[in-house]
Amino acid sequence: MVTDKSTTARLLCFSIPNLPVLQLALALLEVLEIVPPMEVTHVPFAPPFVMGLSLWRGEPVIVIDLAAALSGGKPSSDPYPDHQQYLIALTVVGEHPHMIAWPILSGSAARDIPSLIQSAPLPITAMNSDLFHAAIYLEGQVIGLVNTTDLFDHPKKVDLPGVVVPAIR
Amino acid sequence: MSGSTTMPPIRYLPVDAGGQRFGVPLDTIEVVVRVEGSSENTGDEALHDNPAPVIDLSYLLKGVPHSGQRLHTIAVRGETGIHALMVDAVYPIRTAEASRQILLPEIIGPARHLFLCAVQESEQLVLLLNINCLTMHFASLAQEFSNGHG
Numbered sequence: 001m002v003t004d005k006s007t008t009a010r011l012l013c014f015s016i017p018n019l020p021v022l023q024l025a026l027a028l029l030e031v032l033e034i035v036p037p038m039e040v041t042h043v044p045f046a047p048p049f050v051m052g053l054s055l056w057r058g059e060p061v062i063v064i065d066l067a068a069a070l071s072g073g074k075p076s077s078d079p080y081p082d083h084q085q086y087l088i089a090l091t092v093v094g095e096h097p098h099m100i101a102w103p104i105l106s107g108s109a110a111r112d113i114p115s116l117i118q119s120a121p122l123p124i125t126a127m128n129s130d131l132f133h134a135a136i137y138l139e140g141q142v143i144g145l146v147n148t149t150d151l152f153d154h155p156k157k158v159d160l161p162g163v164v165v166p167a168i169r
Numbered sequence: 170m171s172g173s174t175t176m177p178p179i180r181y182l183p184v185d186a187g188g189q190r191f192g193v194p195l196d197t198i199e200v201v202v203r204v205e206g207s208s209e210n211t212g213d214e215a216l217h218d219n220p221a222p223v224i225d226l227s228y229l230l231k232g233v234p235h236s237g238q239r240l241h242t243i244a245v246r247g248e249t250g251i252h253a254l255m256v257d258a259v260y261p262i263r264t265a266e267a268s269r270q271i272l273l274p275e276i277i278g279p280a281r282h283l284f285l286c287a288v289q290e291s292e293q294l295v296l297l298l299n300i301n302c303l304t305m306h307f308a309s310l311a312q313e314f315s316n317g318h319g
Contacts, residue, residue: 041287041294042189043273044230045280053273053287053294060271060287093276100276152276 187231
């Protein structure tokens, strides 16, 4: 194992509905807030993993089903159980910052990890590896570091006949 | 980005389609017709004197057929001419001030072009239809269907 305990990175570790066995993490700098369940408005013709649009402090937030995005599966048919929380994150698509959110299970926690740490294979091979920076071993557990910047570059885009859409980047 | 003072107020007709509230900008509306009866009596009959393609908004936006209850047909004018939007219910006209208008983020993809903006109404967001884009999209789908079944 290669470690350097002189420097550390701060991650928020969490798990998500529909993929509870997979421990995920996001750099703490990308996390804006964890909030109670949000009112989500469905947006027709959005990518399949997009649950809809919501507001956070008066600003629009795209709410996604992260499990569906990571696995390429269908979004949850029951995406709004009362016990869930939502993680609000900042991401950059192209050159523009955007706010996105997704449901998480309770029990998320901030953790300090050595900046040099052993990488690990993704525990579920069916995952879309583009949406992970890496997977790491931490205290015997595999944690996937989520890469939100590529979420919306994923090929699962909706082509809309009659609508010409300029490229984002 | 939320609304700024440069965005003019938008008057719109709130409608229900597929169980969701949407808004039809008033400046695109020619006429609103209450359609009595069951689902067999659809909008094309209501607009008999002015034939127009009929769009079941519930099916187009939500993938479910209209409820067949309290149907209304709204004749809207887009760049491709007049279309009839069939909706499940209509509500009193409202005005969305600039401060309540929210542009959809570009990362949401093509959907962004089908809606002018989202309007904050109490706790919920209402998507305002971009009639030009919506009717062009519908015309394109109809053409594809026609080509596939011709």
